[in-house]
Amino acid sequence: MSDYIQELNEEQRNAVLYNDGPSLVIAGAGSGKTRVLTYKIAYLIKEKNYDAHNILALTFTNKAAKEIVRRVNKDIGRPWSDYIWMGTFHSVFSRILRREAQFLGFTSSYTIYDAADSRSLLRTLIKEMKLDEKVYKPNVVQVHISNAKNHLVSPEGYANSKEAYEADSAIKMPLIRDIYKRYKDRCCQSDVMDFDDLLFYTFMLFRDHPEVLIRYQDLFRYVLVDEYQDTNYAQHCILLQLMQGKTPQLICAVGDDAQSIYSFRGADVDNILNFTKVYPNTKVFKLEQNYRSTQTIVCAANSLIEKNQRQIRKEVFSEKERGEAIGVYQAYSDVEEADIVVNKIMELRRGQHYAYSDFAILYRTNAQSRIFEEAMRKRGMPYRIYGGLSFYQRKEIKDVIAYFRLVVNPNDEEAFKRIINYPARGIGDTTVGKIIAAATEHNVSLWTVLCEPLTYGLNFNKGIVGKLQAFRDLIAGFIADAAEKNANEVGTDVIRQSGIINDICQDNSPENLSRKENIEELVNGMNDFCAQRLEEGNTHVLLGDFLSEVSLLTDQDSDKEGDDEKITLMTVHAAKGLEFKNVFVVGMEENLFPSGMAGESPRALEEERRLFYVAITRAEEHCFLSYAKSRLRYGKMEFSSSSRFLKDIDVRFLRLPQDAVAFRKADRETGSPLFGRKESGGMRLKQPIIAPTVPRNLKRVTPAVGVSGPASPAGSAASHQVQQGQLIEHERFGLGEVLKVEGEGDNAKATIRFKNAGDKQLLLRFARFKVID
DNA sequence: GCAGCCTACATTTTT
DNA sequence: TGTAGGCTGC
Numbered sequence: 001m002s003d004y005i006q007e008l009n010e011e012q013r014n015a016v017l018y019n020d021g022p023s024l025v026i027a028g029a030g031s032g033k034t035r036v037l038t039y040k041i042a043y044l045i046k047e048k049n050y051d052a053h054n055i056l057a058l059t060f061t062n063k064a065a066k067e068i069v070r071r072v073n074k075d076i077g078r079p080w081s082d083y084i085w086m087g088t089f090h091s092v093f094s095r096i097l098r099r100e101a102q103f104l105g106f107t108s109s110y111t112i113y114d115a116a117d118s119r120s121l122l123r124t125l126i127k128e129m130k131l132d133e134k135v136y137k138p139n140v141v142q143v144h145i146s147n148a149k150n151h152l153v154s155p156e157g158y159a160n161s162k163e164a165y166e167a168d169s170a171i172k173m174p175l176i177r178d179i180y181k182r183y184k185d186r187c188c189q190s191d192v193m194d195f196d197d198l199l200f201y202t203f204m205l206f207r208d209h210p211e212v213l214i215r216y217q218d219l220f221r222y223v224l225v226d227e228y229q230d231t232n233y234a235q236h237c238i239l240l241q242l243m244q245g246k247t248p249q250l251i252c253a254v255g256d257d258a259q260s261i262y263s264f265r266g267a268d269v270d271n272i273l274n275f276t277k278v279y280p281n282t283k284v285f286k287l288e289q290n291y292r293s294t295q296t297i298v299c300a301a302n303s304l305i306e307k308n309q310r311q312i313r314k315e316v317f318s319e320k321e322r323g324e325a326i327g328v329y330q331a332y333s334d335v336e337e338a339d340i341v342v343n344k345i346m347e348l349r350r351g352q353h354y355a356y357s358d359f360a361i362l363y364r365t366n367a368q369s370r371i372f373e374e375a376m377r378k379r380g381m382p383y384r385i386y387g388g389l390s391f392y393q394r395k396e397i398k399d400v401i402a403y404f405r406l407v408v409n410p411n412d413e414e415a416f417k418r419i420i421n422y423p424a425r426g427i428g429d430t431t432v433g434k435i436i437a438a439a440t441e442h443n444v445s446l447w448t449v450l451c452e453p454l455t456y457g458l459n460f461n462k463g464i465v466g467k468l469q470a471f472r473d474l475i476a477g478f479i480a481d482a483a484e485k486n487a488n489e490v491g492t493d494v495i496r497q498s499g500i501i502n503d504i505c506q507d508n509s510p511e512n513l514s515r516k517e518n519i520e521e522l523v524n525g526m527n528d529f530c531a532q533r534l535e536e537g538n539t540h541v542l543l544g545d546f547l548s549e550v551s552l553l554t555d556q557d558s559d560k561e562g563d564d565e566k567i568t569l570m571t572v573h574a575a576k577g578l579e580f581k582n583v584f585v586v587g588m589e590e591n592l593f594p595s596g597m598a599g600e601s602p603r604a605l606e607e608e609r610r611l612f613y614v615a616i617t618r619a620e621e622h623c624f625l626s627y628a629k630s631r632l633r634y635g636k637m638e639f640s641s642s643s644r645f646l647k648d649i650d651v652r653f654l655r656l657p658q659d660a661v662a663f664r665k666a667d668r669e670t671g672s673p674l675f676g677r678k679e680s681g682g683m684r685l686k687q688p689i690i691a692p693t694v695p696r697n698l699k700r701v702t703p704a705v706g707v708s709g710p711a712s713p714a715g716s717a718a719s720h721q722v723q724q725g726q727l728i729e730h731e732r733f734g735l736g737e738v739l740k741v742e743g744e745g746d747n748a749k750a751t752i753r754f755k756n757a758g759d760k761q762l763l764l765r766f767a768r769f770k771v772i773d
Numbered sequence: 774g775c776a777g778c779c780t781a782c783a784t785t786t787t788t
Numbered sequence: 789t790g791t792a793g794g795c796t797g798c
Contacts, residue, residue: 061787090788114788195788230787265786365784370789387786421774428774552788573785595784611785634783634789 004039004075008032015285016040019048019222021248022279024272027256028316029301029617030292030579034064037226037254038071041084044222045076052083054221056242059088060230062553064577068226085220089235090195091552093202096216097193098548103209104201106191109544111405112551113187113194116393117414118142125182128440129175136173144168145180149196150232150266152203155181189445190413199234206241217242221250228255228275232266240278249279257312258305261573261611263603273310288316290617292579294323297619300653305613307648308606325655326616327624328646334368334587334631338375341584341626345381345567348582348622356382358581360568362615364593367633368586369569376567386570392553396504396515397522401550403494407478408544411445420446423503426467434458474498486534487546488526495519525550572615583619585612588627588643612645733757 005013012032015025016039027033041057044050059065065087072084085092094112101108113121122138122145148158158164159177168176187193193201206213220242225231231239243249253275260269276282290298298318305311327344331337345359361372366387376383391397399422405415417436421427438456439449449456450472453465460468474497482490495501504515526546533541568580587593594608616623625646630639646654726738736754751761 059787063787088788094788112788115786198788227787261785262787264784265788267787367783424774426774430774571785573787576787592784597784 005043008035008039009289011285011287011289012036012039015252015287016043018283018285019044019250019252021250022243022275022282023252023285024228024275024279024282025252025254025285025287026272026312026314027254027287028290028314029256029259029614030290031287031316032289032291033226033254033256033287034067034071036287037224038068038075040224040252041068041072042075050222053085054219055224056085056092056220056222057087057224057226058092059086059226061577062088062091064226065091088552089231090198091549093198093238094193094548094552097198097201097205100205100209100212103205103212105188106193106201107409109408110191110193111409111412111415111547112198113192113414114392114551115142115195116398118183118194120414120417121186122179122183124436125179125186129179129182131175131179136175136179141173141176141179144173144176145183146196147266148180149200150234152200152234152237154200154204155184186413189411189443191409191411191445192413196234199232199238203234203238203241206238213241213244217244217246223251225251225253226255228253229257229260229269229272230255230262230267231271232268233271234266236268236271236278243279251279257310258308258610259576259614261576261607261614263607269310273312286312286314288314290316290318291320292620293318293617294320294621296323296325296653297616297623300326300623300649301613301616303650303653304609304616304645304648308609309602310606324622325653326649327622327655329624329626330642331626331628332630334371334628335375337586337626337628337631338371341372341586341624342375342379342381344584344624345582346379354581356565356567359584360570360575360578360580360582360618361584361586362570362572362575362618363585363587364572364595364611365587366571368592372569372586382566383569384564384566386568386574391518391521392550394515394518396500396518399500400491400495400519400522401547403475403478403498403500404491404543404547406447406475407482407490407494408547410447410475410479413446416446416450419498420471423499425471425499427464427471431460431464431468434460482543486530486541487543488523488530488541490543491526491546492523495523572611575618576614579618579620581620582622582624583615584624584626585615586626587631588625588646589631589640590643591638591640593643594645609645609648728752733760736760 005016008016009032012035015023015036019040025033025036027036037057041055044055045052057065057068059068069084069086087095097104097106098108098110101110119138119142122141123133126133126136126138126141148154148164153161153164155177158180165174165177168174187197206216223239223242225239239251243251253272255272257269257272260267260272263269276284293301295318298316302316329337329340329344331340341361345356348354348359349356363369363372369385369387373383373385392401399419402415402418405412406419409415417432420432435446435449435453435458438453438458439446442449442456444456449458450468453460453468477497478490478494481493485493501516501519504512504519506512529546529549530541533545572585585593593612594605598604598608627642627646629641630637632638724738724741728736728738733752733754733756735756736752738750739753739759740751742749742751749761751759753759
């Protein structure tokens with residue numbers, strides 16, 4: 001047996017060596033899952049003499065796919081890994097769909113709508129149907145259609161479904177079925193698929209064309225699936241199709257039900273929970289040794305996840321050192337919470353010589369990042385925030401990509417609409433509206449109408465005709481170009497000749513400079529892509545090849561500077577699959593984590609708990625939990641109690657905040673005891689903090705004027721409008737009465753008499769308080 | 774056709 | 789706060 005197999009522990013090795021039928025590898029957090037996958041691929045090729053192209057390995061992210069490719073290359077050498085069918089579900093299926101497009105009425109150069117494109121199309125359709133946009137909100141409709149596709153329900157099926165109709169009627173949107181139908185027709189007409197279609201049509205292809213299915217069944221002799229807990233119904237069914245009628249069914253699913261956190265995108269934990277029922281004779285392997293975290297962290301995480309009903313029981317353990325208890329901090333406000341975290345980071349760095357990159361701050365919502373950002377900026381600590389607008393969602397990048405899309409597929413409606421008048425060329429909404437109306441009426445694409453407006457009853461004046469003609473010639477020129485030149489050359493032509501670069505270089509505002517940089521980055525990407533393809537022996541790199549790669553890429557994997565010396569800030573979702581020496585899970589409050597959106601639904605709460613589990617298990621050495629009793633959310637001061645999840649962790653693994661300064665202070669100020677309930681273990685567990693109530697002895701003076709100003713997802717400070725005589729609650733000084741207000745705008749000051757802190761003059765711009773009703 | 778003002782709205786987000 | 793979309797007036 002080869003050396004590399006010896007490096008594995010017994011259970012990992014068993015999982016790698018078993019290849020006689022379906023297998024399910026339940027891989028606990030930090031248990032070496034990727035290792036098993038890559039070694040298995042290496043083993044199949046090297047020892048079992050599989051041809052690389054007979055192996056299909058599916059992942060959920062490009063990043064994971066890349067990592068596996070990298071490791072397989074290392075283990076077995078490059079020549080093999082190039083031929084493995086490896087990639088995300090979406091990229092592998094889109095490859096298949098391009099080959100078999102004719103079976104489905106598409107061309108092989110179909111383009112792909114991202115979520116924004118499909119929302120935009122839905123908005124147009126809703127308008128065309130003269131429905132009320134307030135009732136038929138495009139994103140709500142989108143979720144319904146997406147769900148239907150993920151459950152393999154076609155527009156016809158949807159229209160015939162009584163339940164769907166009743167459910168939609170109940171939410172006052174009975175016509176979703178009609179929108180769905182139109183949406184599908186429009187996509188077909190535009191030769192376009194959205195993300196969900198890539199799965200939906202693959203299923204339909206295999207279902208309606210058995211001869212095609214058999215071809216792929218024969219091709220994919222062994223199928224491996226990573227992160228199986230995140231598969232949705234459609235993916236599950238496609239895998240079933242590929243396995244259908246096969247003996248043995250050579251499928252190996254790797255995953256961890258405890259880390260299923262994407263149900264809002266259609267992922268269904270049941271797929272992994274029921275795997276053994278769906279594939280009879282499945283051999284189950286449980287990787288239970290955690291190589292990442294201290295025993296304390298592993299035990300704490302176990303005690304938490306134990307509270308979930310629906311799960312595959314396992315005993316995750318660690319043989320690393322025992323480690324310190326998980327620290328719990330309570331802050332009075334979100335600002336103080338950030339201070340506590342930042343101080344703790346400095347303390348740990350001093351004491352144990354950690355690098356900044358050894359720390360991660362994880363939160364439930366992106367909006368929470370702002371306060372931590374400020375705290376770190378103030379102290380000059382380097383940090384990096386993940387999330388926010390991704391590279392491919394930036395306006396300038398989407399604009400360029402839209403040109404590419406139109407060149408590859410002139411029928412692409414959303415791309416057409418995006419650039420017909422960008423940069424401005426005097427073709428306004430009215431003209432475009434007429435084109436769309438004519439196209440809809442005659443069931444043709446916008447491009448078809450553009451080419452022959454007269455044929456479709458559009459009699460534009462001379463000026464407009466000239467402008468339309470110019471646009472058409474521009475695109476036609478690019479199309480001709482693309483037939484001969486390589487993608488990067490066509491790309492630079494597009495950027496220059498379309499006028500985009502001129503538009504951006506008009507002035508040197510910082511925004512424009514960054515836009516320019518982004519476009520340069522895209523050009524670099526294209527050059528790299530082409531260079532690589534040419535190196536691989538291609539003679540002509542099609543623009544379409546670049547486009548289909550880029551359409552399925554998010555910038556998750558484009559961050560080259562991942563290892564620089566910075567503190568990491570990200571949502572818990574984004575942290576999945578990563579690990580850090582020290583992790584702070586912040587905002588541990590009811591309605592925030594678990595999210596208020598989860599309500600009391602047991603399923604949703606279990607997923608939130610899994611999310612918390614994922615957060616904790618990112619930590620190798622130290623883990624800290626913190627919460628704030630009050631925070632500004634969307635401009636409003638909110639008071640909340642600590643998260644119910646804090647009570648799910650066995651107190652033996654927690655260090656409760658007796659000695660935290662913040663804790664004592666808050667305790668003193670509110671007069672509410674933090675320890676109350678007795679736990680069975682003999683230790684006292686913190687009681688949830690109840691929102692402070694207004695003492696009766698302070699009289700109310702004027703009617704409330706609430707904290708004014710629009711709300712913000714960034715969770716930043718709101719402006720205040722206060723009047724003399726109002727009663728307020730300040731984040732630090734507590735209750736007070738406004739004595740005087742002077743100055744205006746940014747300089748407005750208020751003199752406030754605090755119940756416990758005496759008179760203070762506050763610059764309203766910086767003051768954080770709420771006006772009490 | 775388009776700049777500029779006003780209003781409504783705001784989890785998480787692998788593809 | 790920030791953004792997207794709608795509306796208005798030039």
